[in-house]
Amino acid sequence: MSAVWKKIVADLFHRRWITFLVTCTVIVSAALLTLALSTLLNLSGPYDKLFDELNSAHLWLHFKPYRVSSMDIRRIEALPGVVDSTDVQYSYFSQVTISNETRAWVDLRVIPLEPPNVHSLKVIAGRYLLPGKDEILIEKYAADTYHVAVGDMIEVTREDNTKAALPVIGIAYDPMYDTYRSNQLPSLFVSQDTFRSQFPDQDTWVWSVGLRLADPEAVDEVLDEIESMRSSEFVDTHTDWRDAKESAVFSVQLTFAFLSAFSIFAIFATILIVVSVVSSMVLSQIRQIGILKAIGFTGNQVSLLYVGQYAIISLVGAGLGFILGLILAPLPLQTITASLGTTYYPPFSFLLMGLVFLIIPGTNILAAWAAARRGAKANVIRSIATGAESPLQKPFWGTRFIEYLGAPMTIVMGFNDTFAKPIRAILTGLNLTLGVIGIVFGLTLSGTLQTYRENPALLGIVYDAFVTRQDSSDGRAQRILSQAPGVQAFYGEYRLRVKTLDGEEFLLRAVEGELSAFPFYIPEGRFFYLDTNEAIVGRGLLDWLDLEIGDSLTLTLAENDRRTETWTIVGVYPEPADAGQRMIVPLSSVLALDRHAASESYYLKVDQNVDLLKLRKYIEPDKDTDLTLTLVEEAIPSSVIFLQLAIFMLGGILVAIAVVNVFIMSLLSTQEKIRVVGILKTIGMIPFQVVVMIITSAGVLGMLAVLIGIPAGLLLTRVLLTTLSNAFGFGLVSVSVNVLVIIFLIPIIISISLLGSLIPARWASRISIVRVLRQE
Amino acid sequence: MTTLVKVTELEKVYQTGEIKFQALRGISLEIQAGDFVAIMGESGSGKSTLLHVIGGLDQPTSGSVWMAGQQLDKMNETELARFRRSEIGFVFQFFNLIENLTVRANVELPALLEDQLKKKEIRRRSEELLERLGISDQANKHPWELSGGQQQRVAIARAFINFPTLLLADEPTGNLDTSSGDEVLDILKDFNQGGQTTLMVTHAASAAKLANYVLFIRDGLIVDRMPGGNEKAIARRLIDLRQRGS
Ligand SMILES: Nc1ncnc2c1ncn2[C@@H]1O[C@H](COP(=O)(O)OP(=O)(O)O)[C@@H](O)[C@H]1O
Ligand SMILES: [Mg+2]
Secondary structure, eight states: OHHHHHHHHHHHHHTHHHHHHHHHHHHHHHHHHHHHHHHHHTTTHHHHHHHHHTTOOSEEEEEOTTSOOHHHHHHHHTSTTEEEEOOOEEEEEEEEEETTTEEEEEEEEEOOSSOOSSSOOEEEEEOOOOTTOOOEEEEHHHHHHTTOOTTOEEEEEOTTSOEEEEEEEEEEEOTTOOSSOTTSOOEEEEOHHHHHHHOOOGGGOEEEEEEEESSGGGHHHHHHHHHTTSSSOOEEEEEEHHHHHHHHHHHHHHHHHHHHHHHHHHHHHHHHHHHHHHHHHHHHTHHHHHHHHHTTOOHHHHHHHHHHHHHHHHHHHHHHHHHHHHHHTTTTTHHHHHHHTOOOOOOOOHHHHHHHHHHHHHHHHHHHHHHHHHHHHSOHHHHHHHOSOOOOSSOOHHHHHHHHTTOOHHHHHHHHHHHHSHHHHHHHHHHHHHHHHHHHHHHHHHHHHHHHHHOGGGGTOOOSEEEEOSSSOHHHHHHHHHHSTTEEEEEEEEEEEEEETTOOEEEEEEEEEOGGGSOOOOSEEOOOOTTSSEEEEEHHHHHHHTOOTTOEEEEEESSOOSOOEEEEEEEEEOOOSGGGOEEEEEGGGGTTTOTTOOOOEEEEEEOTTOOHHHHHHHHSOSTTOOOEEEEOOOOSOHHHHHHHHHHHHHHHHHHHHHHHHHHHHHHHHHHHTHHHHHHHHHTTOOHHHHHHHHHHHHHHHHHHHHHHHHHHHHHHHHHHHHHHHHHTTOOOOOOOOOHHHHHHHHHHHHHHHHHHHHHHHHHHHHSOHHHHHHOO | OOEEEEEEEEEEEEEETTEEEEEEEEEEEEEETTOEEEEEEOTTSSHHHHHHHHTTSSOOSEEEEEETTEEGGGOOHHHHHHHHHHHEEEEOSSOOOOTTSOHHHHHHHHHHTSTTSOHHHHHHHHHHHHHHTTOGGGTTSOGGGSOHHHHHHHHHHHHHTTOOSEEEEESTTTTSOHHHHHHHHHHHHHHHHTTOEEEEEOSOHHHHTTSSEEEEEETTEEEEEEESSOHHHHHHHHHHHHHHHO
16 A cells, blocks of 8 residues: 555656646636536525615515505505515606706606615615705616716606706615616606605605515515405516516626536546546556566556546645635626625535535546556556557558658658557547637637627617607607708607417517618518518517417507407517517507507617717707607627637637647657657657657647637537527527638647647657667 | 778766766777677676767767767767768667567668658668568568567668668677577678678677677776687687676
8 A cells, every 4th residue: 555655656746747737737627617616606696695785675566556555555564474564665757867968767766864674775886865955866777877977967857847957976776676677667766855846746656665575485475465455456567586686697697607618628628638648647657567567566556556646636636726716706706796786705615615526536536547447457568578558550541641742751750649649649639629619619709799799780780879759749750850960761669568369478569661771680581561460570589489480470469458460470680688579560560459559769870970969959959858869889798798708718728728738748658759769869860850750749639629629619609609699589690700810720729739749849859869778 | 991980088977966987988999991890898898888979879978989080079969860860870689669660661760861862762772671681571560570580680671771881789689599699690790791880799709709800898998809700719808808807
């Protein structure tokens, strides 16, 4: 036993460089795994922490006007499943003007002056409301959407259409604001006094109440009970804390998905390295193994020798990697903590530690064990006599081919070396290929994003600006737009909530106007003809309702199912909202459902060098106008940019690991070949030729890696983007790639792998012949 | 007769850590073109070291080696390699063939390292050598499929492929049975009679007798010299030297 231990320590120190490099890769993969698992285990950690701190309500009820009494609220609060409530909170849907330009509909809500016991808000900028002052605290999402900062003025429209300007004194996060579902209006918070002074008529106030439940998962049961309290419907809408949480956590899920991909890649790469290093070590030491066995080591002891080495390396590596992962663990959750205005450190978890220490050393030891068994089984006499196993009888056909082409002997020999040890070559090649795939993936994603940025029509955004109306008639709005300076074309849209005969609800966009002037992107099927009952739909709707192009779909209004109308689906368009679960039809075709259908918003195509100020002045001549112009800006979500960065990082790490692997492989095979190199030098191979011979092997691997990696990377990108966009109901994506950049990758990867073998090659070219020849 | 090799005051010191060991202590010798010289001496006396330095495999600590008008101890690694390739043929005790190349590839290798040579010419030459050494039927086999004597003949063929000026053989029969060893010696003698200058290290008087003259080395110095031909005389001189040394 102690003999084995002594040999283990000696081997580890004898090959310190390899020990060091393998440990480094193990550290990287352990750190990535820790990061991914910690993110997974704590996805909702920041949200839950904040939710607890603020004692937030699990269920918010928004009542229909005039339908609810204080008595109802008392009864709701007395339900057994309800433990606490916010009391009635009043709100008013009001149109506001932000910083004198943007107009928006908001939910103006009353909050208590003292932060309440249930459902307080988290102030992340500025301060909370003060008594005796007319001021506004704005919800974070609203502030982000409308670019509101502390100190801005917001003009509130009163019931009587007069206006009052109030200063924004703070920005607060409301954990129940659901960022994903757009049916919730952005919230502004004011004091009761301010609210009363702006909206004195209590009858117009909307009532809502937030409830804390005994069982947070029992939202549906409590809601059922509440709705069955009265025969008539009195709850207008409700917000479930789980939905809000899901939205808040969504962005982190993407992060998690990519971190997992990272660590799986990294684990894979580590296994590749361990397998290739161990099997090369076994091969290069096979003579030594024979001697060990001759002096009495059993096969198990020989296996133990290698398993022991890798157990030590991987335990040390997993430990260091775990610590590194813990240090970095708050980073992936940063996107979410930042949006919640809080900080969060994932707690130490034994589960996490257990998983990391099971997976990393486990795979490593298994790989070492499998390779070592081969060594342990080697025949004593044979291994002492001939050293390494007998090489391939027939040279690889590729070798003969390049020999036929007249390549110099050194290159032929290097080429032959690559294939003399096919398993190791495959492992190293795979490792390099993974790196190439990662980089191609990143490049392709970046190219695709660029295409989408340049052509937002691909994202379903075919317009430059849109206008909404309130009191003005559709006719007046269209008249103004048709004369507005710089407007090339526009189409109008009326939105209505519809449902299928099975009761599935979604949003229908009924459009009219100069549709042909807009570059609608129809990846499948065609656009509809006007004045027909044809429809184009988001991919998500097709998947959701299990429909295809050519099917027809019968719909009613969501609120009133007396009349039905049927449409034929003729095409698919990219719908960025509602997971693609929307549909566009000609406006004329919805009149049968809704007699009053008339465009309420208008999408504009404007001249390239339009005078925006002039246009705005024309559409919004004064503060009282009810037409609002909004320009389309950023269309690519920031999480996609993050993702792209993450992939580049992954590609980089993989290439780095691959270089280490090439280095180790070259070093080991050079060590194995040291005799051959000595002989070759004896018979007159010059140092330069030795270098060429050894780096040729690596170059061949690099070449194979780009040959396989580039198409595989492109394919992977296509498949992954298609899967993702299908998951989001977005429909077909068009993957674009910068061919020049990809071509440029070929020499880079080949040079990188050449670089990895340069040090071993130079070392080989300098070995002393005499010393090698004496080692007999 | 022309002097092919001129070695003067050759010293070689090996240093392993702190410990220095002087393997050659001032050796001077001359070899004439066409000579067949044998070197004898006890194990560890410096025979291989001398051969390595003369063959440009190792550099001397001091002294100089001239061969064919070139001074080896002034050359860099690359120049030495080119020199070995074109001027020297080596034959070792442990054949030192390359296992994953065929016999023919092993033989042709030194010529193929020279980019200028024509493949056809190299092939013609290797076939001629294999024929002459009686192993042309083994050309497509790998070294491990051959007997020791056959492997050594492959090594000899490899040594001759570039028409070396000097053949260096370090105990070429040391790892062979008597009859294979004799065959190898016959081959060397045969080439020497064709004009090949040869320097051979050997333990065996039966091998040394083939040489024109024999040099005796002890502790890094040439201590004696006698003509070849008489095996018994050589053996007796060897025993003499051993007794004088102890
Ligand atoms: N690389 C080396 N380092 C240290 N000592 C060496 C080295 N090579 C040879 N020697 C020593 O030099 C002496 C001469 O060696 P060598 O020339 O091989 O002797 P021979 O061939 O006559 O048996 C021996 O004592 C040997 O131990
Ligand atoms: Mg010797």
